[in-house]
Amino acid sequence: MNNRIKLARTEKSLTQAQLASKVGVTRQTVGLIEKGRYNPSLQLCIAIAKTLDKTLDDLFWEEN
Amino acid sequence: MEKSWIATFLPKDEYKERKMLYFMAEAVFILFALLFFYLIIDLLIIDLDIPAFGLAIFALLFLSSYILLRYTFAGIEYPDITTKKRYKKEKKAIFMRSLIYLAIYPIAYIIIQGFPTDWEGVLDIIGPAILAAIFLFAWGYLSLKKSYKKNQELLDD
Numbered sequence: 001m002n003n004r005i006k007l008a009r010t011e012k013s014l015t016q017a018q019l020a021s022k023v024g025v026t027r028q029t030v031g032l033i034e035k036g037r038y039n040p041s042l043q044l045c046i047a048i049a050k051t052l053d054k055t056l057d058d059l060f061w062e063e064n
Numbered sequence: 065m066e067k068s069w070i071a072t073f074l075p076k077d078e079y080k081e082r083k084m085l086y087f088m089a090e091a092v093f094i095l096f097a098l099l100f101f102y103l104i105i106d107l108l109i110i111d112l113d114i115p116a117f118g119l120a121i122f123a124l125l126f127l128s129s130y131i132l133l134r135y136t137f138a139g140i141e142y143p144d145i146t147t148k149k150r151y152k153k154e155k156k157a158i159f160m161r162s163l164i165y166l167a168i169y170p171i172a173y174i175i176i177q178g179f180p181t182d183w184e185g186v187l188d189i190i191g192p193a194i195l196a197a198i199f200l201f202a203w204g205y206l207s208l209k210k211s212y213k214k215n216q217e218l219l220d221d
Binding site for chain 1: 077211
């Protein structure tokens with residue numbers, strides 16, 4: 001699943017490790033989500049969105 | 065969703081937890097198929113006459129080996145090892161753990177079984193200890209290498 005997490009994370013000046021620590025997963029998991037190689041649960045999506053001060057639409061909605 | 069009791073034994077990380085569940089489900093599915101074919105062959109074609117003890121050992125070994133191999137090759141054991149420095153440090157730690165095992169095994173053996181009376185007895189202790197230590201190191205190193213490679217691919221561009 002394509003997403004804009006990496007962009008939002010860099011806007012917030014957070015590293016992958018920092019974001020991972022804030023949402024309670026490993027750095028590997030954050031890397032996999034950013035690359036679109038793992039689809040996170042809704043619970044984790046919400047945690048990431050809250051940490052990055054974004055909505056789910058901002059991060060995950062695919063524009064046509 | 066309410067989690068099952070098995071969640072107590074699974075990793076806290078969401079991705080790792082899901083992967084472990086996949087590996088466990090794969091192992092059970094394959095074992096189910098193998099036992100099913102065994103039953104069909106044994107009942108309808110030829111009496112294989114494998115003792116229940118043998119089947120139980122096979123099932124236990126298959127389940128544990130399959131899950132362990134999948135876990136190792138998936139590169140998920142060391143999710144935070146991303147730098148060469150940490151990689152080398154962890155490699156050293158794996159080596160030390162193998163050495164500690166190599167030292168503890170003979171001591172535990174002597175405490176339980178007593179001192180060996182001949183050279184054959186000494187070899188019976190040292191041989192398996194060395195083999196197990198080599199296995200522990202090789203397995204740990206392989207897992208670390210796989211994890212490191214995977215982590216490198218996922219780093220910030």
